[in-house]
Amino acid sequence: MKCVIFDIDGTLIDEAHRLEVQTDSVAKWFGDSLEEKQSVIDEFFAVNDRAQVLKNQGQPQFKNNIPWYMQEIGHKLGVKVSEEEAKIMAEKWSSAYDDSHENPQLFPDVVDVLHALREKGVKMLVASGNTEKTRKIILSQTGIEDYFEAIYTAIDIGFQKQDVRFWQVVLREINYAPGEIVVVGNQINDDVVHPQSLGLTTVLVNRPGVLRKNLGSKDVAPDYTINDLQRLVEIVG
Template identity: 25%
Template sequence: MPNKIKLIIFDFDGTLGDTRRNIVTTMQMTIAEHQLPYRNEDECASVIGLPLAGCFKTLFPNIQEELITRCSETYRRIFNENLKKIQPQAFPGVVDTLAALHQKGIVLTIASSRSRNSLTELTHNMGIADYISLLLGADDVKEAKPKPEPVLKTLAAMHFDASETLVVGDMAVDIMMGANAGAKTCGVTWGNGTEEELKEARPEFIIDRIEDLLKIVNYRI
């Protein structure tokens, strides 16, 4: 018999938090500081969701490992500086929807490619920390999205089965991560990925409003 959803694993950037401006600005400032070739907004946004090393490797395929390390350190420094000027906000409907899901007894967690410390600060600032039972950052796993480790590690920690789990994200790597772990998946159209990219990843659901999750959790899937 199909299972009802008991656990939702959210991506953060582009799914819960509107961080695109922060990320793109920080990436472009990092690129400029290290005198690398210019990358425009769409190019920088296309790597959101990847670990930092993967971002720089994708934007600059011939970049040396030593420079990746220095760029990553610069990015983290500039991002924290920019937070004082550009405070990311939760997307419309996120706070109320997470509150409603939490009230229904759905366990909510986050699996992100940013660090756990950053997730802790941002979820607190956005007013959603009280609804999240587990934060899993890039520093908590050895193999990042689209590998299944973030989902599998969450399932082990929270004592759920993949069959009762929904992974929600705005990028194809989120959908692939969930599918690779055997979970159900849901793409969201308000983030950084395109609807075409999401459809190619073949999630069970694609939604235009986060409130639609309240309907999905009532299904047996």
């Protein structure tokens, strides 16, 4: 393999702190027990997946409409959320997201693995759902920005990672055949489904954690599933 494309949150950067801060921000409405917080996380990303489907059907107003997300989560959890409450919750949720990125923490295995891949001459890129500016800030703060030759983001490309067109754009931009590329991430819907359909090798990082994202669809199996990044060096070869 000659090229590795990394997701960031939950793959390189420990997102447990962010999830904790975000669920704390809406605990007044949804509860503050560990079980309740995990339910909020599960439902948030389930709603996000539904919003992507609606966007693909020509209803983009639902994607990133966080007040709508809050009402949908409330409906699933049996909590009535008014429009005014949803706006307040959305503001708190988004503010918590921004605040939590002020001190991002790498997983302990990240630097050693990035160094080993660079020593092998492997080209490394980032594919993320956030803005290039935010991603660069995070990478710079963690000291790993120089390992990556390019950053591809959903907002800058114009398509989400759950849209095959995101990955088609990335493939057009890089000078490697699909069989030479590995995609590494922690979400099946974001990092496995479409890369795999385009012939890229997929690696799902299923890190243990207290609060965590749901891995996604069980209908698609990645080429590899790993619990940390150490095995990636062997997979790349």
